[in-house]
Structure formats: structure tokens, C-alpha cells
Amino acid sequence: MNTHSPHIRPVIRQLDDGVANRIAAGEVVERPASAVKELVENALDAGARRVDVTIAQGGKALIRVADDGCGMTAEDLPLALSRHATSKIDGSDLLAISSFGFRGEALPSLGAVGRLTITSRAGEDGAEIRVTGGHADPVRPAAANRGTVVELRDLFFATPARLKFLRSERAETQAIADVIRRLAMAEPSVAFSLSDEDRVIFRADAEQGDLFDALHARLTRVMGREFIDNAIRIDAERDGVRLTGFAALPTYSRGAAVAQHVFVNTRPVRDKLLTGALRAGYFDVLPSGRHPAAVLFVDCDPQFVDVNVHPAKAEVRFRDPSLVRGMVVSTLRHSLAGESRRASDTVSAATLAAFQTGGQAEAPRRYQMEYRPNTPSRAAIQTAYQAQAPGFEGFSETPSARFEAVSESDFGTDAPLGAARAQIHENYIVAQTGDGMILVDQHAAHERLVYERLKTLADENGITSQSLLIPEIVELPEEDAARVLSVAEDLAALGLHVEPFGGGAVAVREIPALLGKLDAAALIRDIADDLADQGASDRLKARVDAVLSSMACHGSVRSGRRMTADEMNALLREMERTPRSGQCNHGRPTWVKLSLNDIERLFGRKD
Missing domain, CATH: 3.30.565.10 (Histidine kinase-like ATPase, C-terminal domain)
Structure with a gap:
């Protein structure tokens, strides 16, 4: 007034x-x-x-x-x-x-x-x-x-x-x-x-060594040993702009953006452009509600950036923001793909802790549990004795584990993910490596493989479709049907052909051939949900990736599918060749590893 x-x-x-x-x-x-x-x-x-x-x-x-x-x-x-x-x-x-x-x-x-x-x-x-x-x-x-x-x-x-x-x-x-x-x-x-x-x-003493040695030591002190053990080194340069630092594996994530630190010419900033680029770099390897952990440094000519746009100098403005954003996104994605077979050490620690507590403890969402490298717990020992008692009373006639004879000459344990030895509960593959064992979630792993294959095909020659003998009619709320039909051309390029069928109905006439038999109605509903999650975003890449992720989920090996030894080993070998195979499309780990030393500690063979 x-x-x-x-x-x-x-x-x-x-x-x-x-x-x-x-x-x-x-x-x-x-x-x-x-x-x-x-x-x-x-x-x-x-x-x-x-x-x-x-x-x-x-x-x-x-x-x-x-x-x-x-x-x-x-x-x-x-x-x-x-x-x-x-x-x-x-x-x-x-x-x-x-x-x-x-x-x-x-x-x-x-x-x-x-x-x-x-x-x-x-x-x-x-x-x-x-x-x-x-x-x-x-x-x-x-x-x-x-x-x-x-x-x-x-x-x-x-x-x-x-x-x-x-x-x-x-x-x-x-x-x-x-x-x-x-x-x-x-x-x-x-x-x-x-x-x-x-x-x-x-307190932190002055660190010695070159740029990365000094930063590695300082981050160990400031961020903790756990962060640096689960981080990958970032180092890239483009058109006079250099990006360095450490970014954590997707399986080492946080419930909030508290472990994200970005610096421009060593100045700590909270810049929306850079934090947005950081999130985009982890776009399809983190579950919803999880945030990446990273310490990144952007170094450039002072003439390239204006640091005088905020009273507290917390924000900056780049002369070419698209160059910086694109560099951060592509570098993170490339670096994470290069560590495709590596999973967070905390996942294995949580697995060990679950074994050692007799299955009573529940791992927190960031997969970190107390690790006690001692003898097994009393509950675990009692469970083991009962399992070894004469008569095996209560043993199910329908086994939950299937053991396959595997030829060492065909699939050696020297492979990164080892040789398949068994399938348990018709969803988990047990593989033996030279120094331990691997436990693989077959559905999550195959979902990532199909997703990456779909992305490659979409980028190269497009995805081949196959016509349905009888079009499938999917009833949707009108707003969901409108979302799906608004991207009909994009879906057609991905091998999925849809048409309006009156009201909120959508007719599916062709599906991607790569996916084989699938529930088209469930796929369309998931795509509608993914498009709703994208909000008003007009970024084609985000929409396409969301659709491909839904397709991959519906076209992957389902839980409950029995696999032969050859199929299991083929899955392991493809995981070794595929970028980002350490996480499914939703960011969960696809496999965990237990070293032989850790297994021997579980049975009291080692201190």
C-alpha cells in the first residue's frame, strides 16, 4: 500500500x-x-x-x-x-x-x-x-x-x-x-x-600430489570413505571447458540432493543448469525419489562465465549454457556406461549383513547396513543346523533351486560375471567366479539389456514392428488416451503403432518385433503413466526413453521363467558387453557379489 x-x-x-x-x-x-x-x-x-x-x-x-x-x-x-x-x-x-x-x-x-x-x-x-x-x-x-x-x-x-x-x-x-x-x-x-x-x-590437512590424488584424499576426509570407494573419476574437456571430479555409482544414491557439490572455477555454486545436468546424466539409472552423489568441477576461461548475477555469488551464467550442460550430461553417461559391471560396495555389504543376521535385518534404501566380519549369528547357525538335520523334514517337493551341469571349457569362472551354476526361486542366477560368487536378478538384468538394445535400434535404423492379427483395443481415461495419441508418431518410430478408437479407447495395431509376445494393454497403460510423469516436458529424448523403458520391462525375461544353463550364461555374457548393466531401468542393482573371503567369514573359517 x-x-x-x-x-x-x-x-x-x-x-x-x-x-x-x-x-x-x-x-x-x-x-x-x-x-x-x-x-x-x-x-x-x-x-x-x-x-x-x-x-x-x-x-x-x-x-x-x-x-x-x-x-x-x-x-x-x-x-x-x-x-x-x-x-x-x-x-x-x-x-x-x-x-x-x-x-x-x-x-x-x-x-x-x-x-x-x-x-x-x-x-x-x-x-x-x-x-x-x-x-x-x-x-x-x-x-x-x-x-x-x-x-x-x-x-x-x-x-x-x-x-x-x-x-x-x-x-x-x-x-x-x-x-x-x-x-x-x-x-x-x-x-x-x-x-x-x-x-x-x-580438520583437514593440506593434501599432496596431483589434482586427482589431492582431491581423492580430501573427498575421503570430507565426504567419507564410502563415497570415494563407490565413485568413478570424471575427467573431460570440450571447447575450452574442463569437467573433473568424482561421481558415485547409481547404486550409491541418496534420498535427497545433499551429496551434490558443484564448483565453477573452484567457486561453490548452487546452479540450476548444472544440477539439472547432473540429474540428466543419471536419467535412466536411478529409481524415482533417489538422487545422485557427485563432486564436480567446471573450469573455464573467466570470460566464459558471469559470476556476478547473484548477491551471494551462488549462481552463475555461462556464455554458452548448452555446451556446458551437454558436456556434463554426456560425460556422466559415458563414464557410468564405462563402469557398467560395477555395483556399489554397499550392496554387497547389505547382502552380507542379511546373511549374518539370519535374514532378520532389513537393508535401508541406500543398501547400507552394519557390516560385522565375525562369526555367523546364533540365528544363522541354528538355521544351518536345522537344514542339515537327518531326514530334511519339511523339504518341499517342488524345489526352489535348480542346479545345472556346466562345462568349464564352455563357460569359465574367469569371466567377469563368472559361470552360471544354479537358478533359485526361478528368478535368481547363482554364478561362480574365480574369487567368489555372483547373484543375479534375471528379470532386472534382462530388462536393462532389452532397454539398451531398443535404444541402440531406435538411434540407428528404427525398430522393426510386427502386425497383430487382431488389433488390441485398450480402454483408457480420456486424458491418458490423449497423452498416448499425442506421441503416436514417436511411438510408430519405435515400432508401436496406435490409433484412436473412439472415446478413451486406443487401438494397438503393431508392436515392436523385438519384444515378441507381450500384454499390449499393460504396455500402453504403463506408457501413459510414464508420459504423465514427464509432465509438460517437451523434451523428445525424455519421452522416448520413458517409452523404451516401459517396452523393455514388458519384453524382458519374467520372474518365474526357468532358464537352462546355456540361457543363464548367455545372459551373463551379454551383461558383460552391455553398458549400464549393473542397474535395471529403475536404478536397482541387477547383481551383487560376495568374495570368497567374505563367504568364508560367514562360516567362521576366517577372522
């Missing part, structure tokens, strides 16, 4: 520096973690090789950032507290920005809303300046090591209303720790520490 009188002209006034700095602080310093981010970035821009951060009460009472960078002279200190004063850019070229900070707003903004003290030494003598609520004291000499110490006390004391919007001390401390971990990933050659008044929250 406009409270000004229409007859009185508002007066334009020049804001004083204190008010201007407090307004700037509202953009730059949202919470203690924002202040820590600005100060640590300043330290890194100063060439620091070690950054130590100390906080109290979640950063509300104290934030102290000490570095061993180039430092400042006594003459530099008052200028550093002036708005729009910076040593990091040439004012004539705002597109050649290679530093973290460049606006020159952080220090005066912090001085406007808290009690700020800066102690620094660049040469022989140290100096100190204090700012309280925007009012600076004169510079005075001070004892100091080379580098800079910035101490911020009583954050927002000058704007107490802001304190009401802060979260709990624990939540603010966690936010600060997240900032330090992200910056530690960006600069693996720099040592970091974060402490509160009585404990160390995070």
Missing part, C-alpha cells in the same frame, strides 16, 4: 555509509555461515595455505578466521573497510574475475552489524583496526604473525531484529561446518580447521 500523498513529491536522499552498509549486510550476511563464507574466501584469495576458524554459540557470539596469507599493511586496513574497495579485480574488466570475492562489501557490511577486529601483517610490522556498529577506530600497531586474523563478535548486535530469524545454535553450527567442508573440497591443497570453544568440529 502506498502511504505517500499523491500531491507530495518524495524527496530523494543520499544514504549515509552506515545505513548503506547495513542494507548491504542484508544481502551479503544472511546468517553466521554467510559471514564465515565471506571471511574464508577472503583468506583463500589472499593466498592462504592454512585457514583456522573458531566460533562460539553457532557464530552468533564469535567468529574468528585466521590465515597465513599475504596480509595487509596499516595503510590497507582503513581502505579494506571502505565499500567497493577491492584488490581482486581490474575495474576495467568485470568479466575477468578469478577470485572468490570481488565486490568489496563483506568487511564493511560485517563491521556495520557486529564488533569487528582485523589484525594483519604484510611486512615487518603488524597493525590492527576495530569497527563497532559501522564506526571505525584509528589503526594501531599490533603483534601479529604474517597473515590476517579477522574477529567478529556479537553478530547483528547493531540490528537485533535479525537475531530473531536465526535458527538454533546447533543448526547454525552445522551450516558453518557445511560451508567449511565445501570450501575444503574446492581447495584440497589448503589446510582447514573449524573449532568451537571446546571441541574440534572439522
Whole structure:
């Protein structure tokens, strides 16, 4: 509501520096973690090789950032507290920005809303300046090591209303720790520490070695050994843009996007273009509701990217966004395809844990369970004794396991997925390898194989169709029928010919020959559901892949199908040749492996 009188002209006034700095602080310093981010970035821009951060009460009472960078002279200190004063850019070229900070707003903004003290030494003598609520004291000499110490006390004391919007001390401390971990990933050659008044929250020494060795060591410390053990190395370059980092296998996924970290020229960003490209790279290897884990670095000429489009510099804008997005998507897909036979180690760990707990434990959704490499549990031993008791009472006359005689000369155990030895419950193939065993879900595995075959045919020459002797009429809700008929031309290119049949009915006249006999009505309904999941997206590739995935599911070997030894081994060999065969179309693992050492631990043969 406009409270000004229409007859009185508002007066334009020049804001004083204190008010201007407090307004700037509202953009730059949202919470203690924002202040820590600005100060640590300043330290890194100063060439620091070690950054130590100390906080109290979640950063509300104290934030102290000490570095061993180039430092400042006594003459530099008052200028550093002036708005729009910076040593990091040439004012004539705002597109050649290679530093973290460049606006020159952080220090005066912090001085406007808290009690700020800066102690620094660049040469022989140290100096100190204090700012309280925007009012600076004169510079005075001070004892100091080379580098800079910035101490911020009583954050927002000058704007107490802001304190009401802060979260709990624990939540603010966690936010600060997240900032330090992200910056530690960006600069693996720099040592970091974060402490509160009585404990160390995070510590990472400077990593040695080349780019990937240092990053591997730092991510082990920050993301955890489990992430790095289940990640693949990413390294690609196109038209002056380089993509590096580590991306986790699809079977190592998370329930939220909390393990996705993207950096542009070492700057941590939360950019929609890049996170969208990351999701697209995992498009058909993750189940719904799961999110990939990755740490990716995009490096390019500073002229190629504008980092000055967001007040907190959290977003960027590329000169050629399609180039960057396409590179991220294609690199991830190619890298994941190259690791097609590898599954997350946590899947095997969950399998072992299920054995060791007598089948009572249930693996969580990310397939990670407590691993105890000891003797079998009491329940497991009791079950084994009962199974070996004389008479085999209760043994079913309809066996759930079928053992096949397999010729070693035809199918050796030296193959990556080994030689098929049995089929259990008419859905799982047991294969023997040189150093253990493989358990394969035949339906999930064949579903992926058919899917990849369909994609290849669709990309190359199109999919051959076969006519139905009698067209199958499928009744659908009118909105679903409209969705299916709206992509009729796309479906025809995939070997599936549909026509309207009045109302919500759809007539299926031809089906893909590759799929053989199938339930056309069920396929059409699934395709309608997939198209609904795509929403209003007009991306042809996404629609086609969704349809092909449904076709593959209906055209694959079903659970309950008995397979001969030759069929089982043929399936294993094709899995070894097919990209992304470690996961089905929905992102679930198609096989798990148990090493011989792990099997022997289950029976107490090894400690």
C-alpha cells in the first residue's frame, strides 16, 4: 500500500555509509555461515595455505578466521573497510574475475552489524583496526604473525531484529561446518580447521600430489570413505571447458540432493543448469525419489562465465549454457556406461549383513547396513543346523533351486560375471567366479539389456514392428488416451503403432518385433503413466526413453521363467558387453557379489 500523498513529491536522499552498509549486510550476511563464507574466501584469495576458524554459540557470539596469507599493511586496513574497495579485480574488466570475492562489501557490511577486529601483517610490522556498529577506530600497531586474523563478535548486535530469524545454535553450527567442508573440497591443497570453544568440529590437512590424488584424499576426509570407494573419476574437456571430479555409482544414491557439490572455477555454486545436468546424466539409472552423489568441477576461461548475477555469488551464467550442460550430461553417461559391471560396495555389504543376521535385518534404501566380519549369528547357525538335520523334514517337493551341469571349457569362472551354476526361486542366477560368487536378478538384468538394445535400434535404423492379427483395443481415461495419441508418431518410430478408437479407447495395431509376445494393454497403460510423469516436458529424448523403458520391462525375461544353463550364461555374457548393466531401468542393482573371503567369514573359517 502506498502511504505517500499523491500531491507530495518524495524527496530523494543520499544514504549515509552506515545505513548503506547495513542494507548491504542484508544481502551479503544472511546468517553466521554467510559471514564465515565471506571471511574464508577472503583468506583463500589472499593466498592462504592454512585457514583456522573458531566460533562460539553457532557464530552468533564469535567468529574468528585466521590465515597465513599475504596480509595487509596499516595503510590497507582503513581502505579494506571502505565499500567497493577491492584488490581482486581490474575495474576495467568485470568479466575477468578469478577470485572468490570481488565486490568489496563483506568487511564493511560485517563491521556495520557486529564488533569487528582485523589484525594483519604484510611486512615487518603488524597493525590492527576495530569497527563497532559501522564506526571505525584509528589503526594501531599490533603483534601479529604474517597473515590476517579477522574477529567478529556479537553478530547483528547493531540490528537485533535479525537475531530473531536465526535458527538454533546447533543448526547454525552445522551450516558453518557445511560451508567449511565445501570450501575444503574446492581447495584440497589448503589446510582447514573449524573449532568451537571446546571441541574440534572439522580438520583437514593440506593434501599432496596431483589434482586427482589431492582431491581423492580430501573427498575421503570430507565426504567419507564410502563415497570415494563407490565413485568413478570424471575427467573431460570440450571447447575450452574442463569437467573433473568424482561421481558415485547409481547404486550409491541418496534420498535427497545433499551429496551434490558443484564448483565453477573452484567457486561453490548452487546452479540450476548444472544440477539439472547432473540429474540428466543419471536419467535412466536411478529409481524415482533417489538422487545422485557427485563432486564436480567446471573450469573455464573467466570470460566464459558471469559470476556476478547473484548477491551471494551462488549462481552463475555461462556464455554458452548448452555446451556446458551437454558436456556434463554426456560425460556422466559415458563414464557410468564405462563402469557398467560395477555395483556399489554397499550392496554387497547389505547382502552380507542379511546373511549374518539370519535374514532378520532389513537393508535401508541406500543398501547400507552394519557390516560385522565375525562369526555367523546364533540365528544363522541354528538355521544351518536345522537344514542339515537327518531326514530334511519339511523339504518341499517342488524345489526352489535348480542346479545345472556346466562345462568349464564352455563357460569359465574367469569371466567377469563368472559361470552360471544354479537358478533359485526361478528368478535368481547363482554364478561362480574365480574369487567368489555372483547373484543375479534375471528379470532386472534382462530388462536393462532389452532397454539398451531398443535404444541402440531406435538411434540407428528404427525398430522393426510386427502386425497383430487382431488389433488390441485398450480402454483408457480420456486424458491418458490423449497423452498416448499425442506421441503416436514417436511411438510408430519405435515400432508401436496406435490409433484412436473412439472415446478413451486406443487401438494397438503393431508392436515392436523385438519384444515378441507381450500384454499390449499393460504396455500402453504403463506408457501413459510414464508420459504423465514427464509432465509438460517437451523434451523428445525424455519421452522416448520413458517409452523404451516401459517396452523393455514388458519384453524382458519374467520372474518365474526357468532358464537352462546355456540361457543363464548367455545372459551373463551379454551383461558383460552391455553398458549400464549393473542397474535395471529403475536404478536397482541387477547383481551383487560376495568374495570368497567374505563367504568364508560367514562360516567362521576366517577372522
